[in-house]
Amino acid sequence: MSTGERPPGANVAALRNARGWSQVKLARKANVSLSLLSKVEVGDRTLTHATAAALAKAMGLTVAEVLGRAPVLRDDEQSLSHLRSALRDYDAPDGQPAVAQQIAAEVARVGRYRDGFEVRALLKQLPGLLRQATTHAYAVNTADAWMALAEVYSAVYWVAARHRWMDMAELAVTRQRWAVEQKANPLGGAVAARDRAGAYLNGGDYEGGLALVDRAIVDAEAALSGPERAFAVGVLNLRGMTLAGRVGDKMEGRREAERHIASAWQVAEELGAEWNRHSMLFGTKNTATHVLATRLDLGMPRDALLIADDIDAALTGLTPTRVAATRINIARARLDVGDRDGALESLSAAYEAAPQMAKLNPMGREVLRVVSSLHLRSNPTLLRLAKLSGVKLQPHVQG
Structure with a gap:
């Protein structure tokens, strides 16, 4: 296995x-x-x-x-190979450049795939789009073209991080930063820094990621203004609170988390609405989901569940991936306070929102394994989720 x-x-x-x-x-x-x-x-x-x-x-x-x-399905192996090849050829434009409208349409489709967690469709699309966007950026050499290329690299990072292919994820964020640096683009730089901090997060270097986020916030505050400034600072604070929640020293983690939480709420209020730019979502609703997750990571499941009491309204209108991730976190919190049935109910809601995401999410699989271990009788919901996820249940659960 x-x-x-x-x-x-x-x-x-x-x-x-x-x-x-x-x-x-x-x-x-x-x-x-x-x-x-x-x-x-x-x-x-x-x-x-x-x-x-x-x-x-x-x-x-x-x-x-x-x-x-996460395992790679046989049908996806060729797409993954083509994507690795396209990543190597970052400085080798190829063929006739596509028109800007075509690149923009394809990048928008990437965003929809990410929002819906359509991973296989995204993996199939990315190799060709990465080559097209590279050729286009070299041909026209505008800030918009380089930003479009950076957004494709961001999608590569997103796919790689969710499969825990960390060599590809780290290469993608390096290429993403390189792309936005070809033409001055402070907002693109903030988005790239947010993704790069994600590589620190997945590597377990939470303090290093926090330092990177703090530098990026200073840069964004100096270079941007108005709603773009609020959005950039906001998405960086969301990453910052996630990193802080996982710091080993929980006293230091709480201090850092509260700083990022307070700043996120402030700029979310300034923004006044949920923004979805460059496949990044920020506003009061997404801030609430991240605060819930951070409280949980800090070992405060009851505080997380207090937020969960009013989470349905916050989840309305958010992407399926964000809804599913939040439902998994609620399941974790309920499990931590001994509510096994509630944990299973929340986990089932995560699968309803985004089945592929719930199946690939390591904590979703972990919660399912623990719930199955603690249940003393067969449960139809548990058996259904086990079949969907491929997680082997404990023998006593199967009767």
Whole structure:
């Protein structure tokens, strides 16, 4: 079984066993309790991001490797190969340049695929679009053309990060930054910094990501004004609060998180409406979903659930991917306070909103594994989600 077919907690056990380590040895090296590690491995506790980071460091891995790469379907292998080739040819324009309207239409389609989590369609589209956008940018050499290319690289990063293909993700954000730097574009620079900080997030370097976000906020505040400034600072603050929520020192994490949360609320009010620009969403609604997730990552599930009480209104109008991610976080919070049935209900809602996203999301798979471990009887919803996700249920659940 590949790492992507295992939920994160089960993957920890496989990685540990592959090294010939005992649970005692890994717990000691990671500075986590033996009881917690044992519960994570057998499926009695969810693997949190902070614990995943500690275990990853102990084993010399990235957080993404601990969470497990998502498997590639055979039909998608050729698209992935073509995409890697297009990434290598970043400085080799090829063929006749497409017209600006065609590139804009294709980039808009990329945004729709991202919003709907249509990963396979996106993976199929990206190789050709990346080559077209590269040729177009070299041909016309305008800020808009280079920004369009940067947005394609952002989509490559998005696909790679969700599959935990971190070599591709880090290369994509490097290319994205290179593209926006060809012509002065402060908003594009802020978006690129937000994605680059995501690579720090997936690598488990939360402090480094926070430093990058803070520099980018200073740059955006100096170079932008009006709604663009509010949007740029806002999306960076969302990334900042996520990074802060996963810092190992929870006191420092809470301090940093509250700073980014306060700033995000302020600029969201200034913006006055939800903005979706360059496949980035920001406003009061998306801020609420990120605050919920951050409270949960900080070990405050009851505070997260207080936000969840009013989350339905906030989720109205948001993209299916954001809705599904939030439902998964609510499931995690409910599981943390012992509400197994509520966790399963929230997880089912995540699958209804964006099935592909819920299936690929490592924490969605982890919550499902733990819920299945804790249930003492067969449950139709549990069996249905297990079939959709490919997560193997505990024997006693199957009757």
